[in-house]
Amino acid sequence: MRTILLLIVSNTFMTFAWYGHLKHQDTALWKVILISWGIAFFEYCFMVPANRYGAQEGFNGFQLKTIQEVITLTVFSIFAVTFLKEPLRWNYLVSFFFLIGAVYFMFKK
Template sequence: MNTVLTSAGLLVCSNVFMTFAWYAHLKELNNKPWLLAALVSWGVALFEYLLQVPANRIGYTALSVGQLKIMQEVIALSVFVPFSVYYLKEPLKLDYLWAGLCLLGAVFFIFRAKFN
């Protein structure tokens, strides 16, 4: 399988765990002590790291660190927006579109040498 696709797939899965680790406690553990929320989040984040570390190691065989980082940010926003709208019931804002367009610009600039 293509190393970039493998890396991207692992990063998508990693970002699902990361998003839940970072933000789900705002809904699920809102009235609990912050220490409990932190411990639960760390437990969830362990699975994120178990996917993120191999994703970056695999991706680094075909991409630069900058390319990996920009790919990660695009994936993070792609996971975060549906999570915030559907799970946290946050309103969908045009700011997400503008942020996405800025990231597309970043993708263009960081990957343009690969396409020339």
């Protein structure tokens, strides 16, 4: 469970680092890059332990990456709807459904 929580926190930081500047198009690109790097530092402070703990808990690299991608899309969806004010369309939900299917097959023995 700590792996999942750390991945959620990590992806929240990374989503803001990568996409938060889209609401501030008037800010100089070099400033956005520096700010994003500063935010990404905190992302790494959570991502690295998440992967380390996940490996210790029995997840392999493929499983950790798949979990991380599903969390990334979940965090980004919430971010896009609430922060960027973008609509959540039906085809996005269908694609998420297929990703959940990928998770199922990733963990199938």
